Amino acid sequence: HSVLTQPPSVSGAPGQRVSIPCTGNSSNIGAGFDVHWYQQLPDTAPRLLISTDNSRPSGVPDRFSASKSATAAYLAISGLQAEDEADYYCQSFDSRLLVVFGGGTKLTVL
Amino acid sequence: QVQLQESGPRRVSPSGTLSLTCPVSGSSIRSHYYWGWIRQSPGMGLEWIGSIYHTGGASYNPSLKGRVAISVDPSDNHFSLRLESVTAADTAIYYCARQIGVGATWFDPWDQGILVTVSS
Numbered sequence: 640h641s642v643l644t645q646p647p648s649v650s651g652a653p654g655q656r657v658s659i660p661c662t663g664n665s666s667n668i669g670a671g672f673d674v675h676w677y678q679q680l681p682d683t684a685p686r687l688l689i690s691t692d693n694s695r696p697s698g699v700p701d702r703f704s705a706s707k708s709a710t711a712a713y714l715a716i717s718g719l720q721a722e723d724e725a726d727y728y729c730q731s732f733d734s735r736l737l738v739v740f741g742g743g744t745k746l747t748v749l
Numbered sequence: 750q751v752q753l754q755e756s757g758p759r760r761v762s763p764s765g766t767l768s769l770t771c772p773v774s775g776s777s778i779r780s781h782y783y784w785g786w787i788r789q790s791p792g793m794g795l796e797w798i799g800s801i802y803h804t805g806g807a808s809y810n811p812s813l814k815g816r817v818a819i820s821v822d823p824s825d826n827h828f829s830l831r832l833e834s835v836t837a838a839d840t841a842i843y844y845c846a847r848q849i850g851v852g853a854t855w856f857d858p859w860d861q862g863i864l865v866t867v868s869s
Contacts, residue, residue: 677856683861690849
């Protein structure tokens with residue numbers, strides 16, 4: 640059971656836009672802590688996708704963007720491509736548990 | 750460019766101790782970063798194990814506290830993980846990573862990970 644909740648799976652057709660939610664509570668996202676996102680391609684290590692202030696490392700296309708509301712964060716992927724098929728994880732800070740991850744969401748490109 | 754390449758035994762006996770080392774290249778471990786360990790059980794999500802600063806101050810996942818210890822060797826530019834009294838539930842891919850930021854820090858880069866199996 641993860642502190643940050645993500646749907647197990649989402650899907651979309653090539654070219655579409657999908658959004659992956661990450662729901663927390665008042666001790667993590669709701670406390671104002673930043674949320675970061677990672678992409679894990681099959682049989683590879685996770686890589687940072689988006690960090691603080693929607694910052695993307697070199698090589699990450701601007702089709703990926705992040706936003707945040709009161710106790711939730713969202714990863715949006717526009718212009719979906721086959722190469723985007725991967726697992727996506729959110730991560731933040733929790734005042735009780737320190738570093739916390741979401742359970743991960745498997746993105747399927749139809 | 751920072752690179753991490755962890756090493757250690759791929760198999761540990763039940764009730765034994767898991768020990769992994771993560772040498773850092775391309776950056777001094779004395780830089781103003783934390784250095785962390787994360788694991789992923791087969792087919793499961795990511796779990797933070799703990800993190801350490803080059804001065805030796807460490808923080809741990811409460812679920813593992815009492816069994817885990819992370820150390821750092823600035824003179825040799827590496828940090829290490831020690832997990833005691835392992836069971837089959839500790840079978841996982843173990844990753845080391847640099848931890849950046851203040852407060853809600855993030856992990857970048859990650860090493861490729863090592864699958865450690867707990868079995869006799």
